[in-house]
Amino acid sequence: MTIKKTFISGETDEALEGSVMDSITIDCVIFGFEEGSLEVLLVRHGRGIREGEWGLPGGWIRRDESIDEAAYRLLNDLTGVKNVYLEQLKAFGDPDRFPAGRVITIGYYALVKKEGNRIKAGFTASEARWCKIKEVPGLIYDHNKILNYALEQLQSRVRKEPIGFNLLPSKFTLLQLMQLYEEILGVQMDKPNFRRKFLKMKLLVDQKEKQKDVSHRAAKLYSFDDDVYKRLTQQGFTFEF
Numbered sequence: 001m002t003i004k005k006t007f008i009s010g011e012t013d014e015a016l017e018g019s020v021m022d023s024i025t026i027d028c029v030i031f032g033f034e035e036g037s038l039e040v041l042l043v044r045h046g047r048g049i050r051e052g053e054w055g056l057p058g059g060w061i062r063r064d065e066s067i068d069e070a071a072y073r074l075l076n077d078l079t080g081v082k083n084v085y086l087e088q089l090k091a092f093g094d095p096d097r098f099p100a101g102r103v104i105t106i107g108y109y110a111l112v113k114k115e116g117n118r119i120k121a122g123f124t125a126s127e128a129r130w131c132k133i134k135e136v137p138g139l140i141y142d143h144n145k146i147l148n149y150a151l152e153q154l155q156s157r158v159r160k161e162p163i164g165f166n167l168l169p170s171k172f173t174l175l176q177l178m179q180l181y182e183e184i185l186g187v188q189m190d191k192p193n194f195r196r197k198f199l200k201m202k203l204l205v206d207q208k209e210k211q212k213d214v215s216h217r218a219a220k221l222y223s224f225d226d227d228v229y230k231r232l233t234q235q236g237f238t239f240e241f
Contacts, residue, residue: 023101026071027058027092027143029109029150033167036176037132038183040147041112044127045140055140056147057128058105071108085111085166087157089150097142109150111166133183151184158184161233162203165224171207173219174198203228 030041042054059077061070068088075086089107097103114130131137133151138144158164164180178194198204205225210218 023103024061025058025103025105026061026067026074027056027105027107027146028071028075029056029089029107029147030075030112031109031150031154031167032112032114032130033180033183034114034130036179036183037134038167038180039114039130039132040136042129042131042136042139053140054137056143061106067106071106075108075110084113085163087153089146089153092142092146094142105146107146107150109154111154111163113167113169115169155185160238162201162224162229163233165229171209171221171223173211173221174204175219177222201228201232203232 032039032041041057043057044052044054057074059070059074061067062073065073071086071088075084087109089109091104091106093104095102097105136144136147139147154163158181164177164184167180168176174195175191177198178189178191181194182189203224204222207221207223209221211221212218
């Protein structure tokens with residue numbers, strides 16, 4: 001497995017001193033999933049008026065690129081991976097959201113597989129780490145608001161499209177899949193009912209193998225069917241638990 005080193009940056013206060021009004025940035029809520037917990041990537045600012053504080057990773061939009069192009073570029077810079085699920089949220093532009101001047105930020109959220117991807121802080125960030133959603137501290141500016149809005153959008157989307165698979169490893173167990181939905185939706189599910197509903201959709205492919213190096217009883221491993229995934233994503237569905 002190839003381990004990627006990634007350099008993480010954040011919205012910098014220093015660059016804004018003396019800047020023109022209505023500057024535009026991008027802030028990205030990067031979701032990950034590991035050991036039954038939904039997580040978000042946070043960065044600690046290494047300079048500026050928010051030095052030592054935690055926030056969402058983000059950056060500036062270049063003059064020669066569109067907003068989406070900037071978001072994909074920043075995501076690649078921040079995570080070292082391409083072709084990930086990325087969706088625009090909305091603009092956050094309260095006049096007092098940034099103390100040094102008027103800054104409008106475009107929010108995005110991304111779903112990233114954590115396997116084979118190691119994060120390393122760089123640029124204006126002194127540290128970067130994954131944090132469990134339930135343990136997120138108070139973040140700078142309106143970043144908690146952006147995070148909560150992204151989580152609400154994710155909760156709505158997974159009920160209509162099977163995008164949650166973008167957070168799972170290439171091979172996973174039904175328990176991991178159920179834990180993912182429980183974490184995103186904040187509910188406890190009935191395992192037999194969940195299993196029956198998902199298998200009925202024909203979305204899972206039995207890999208004919210089981211977990212390795214586990215202390216408990218090894219469970220069967222599955223992957224998702226690309227064709228069925230694309231069809232369900234395009235058509236949509238209502239998945240009630």
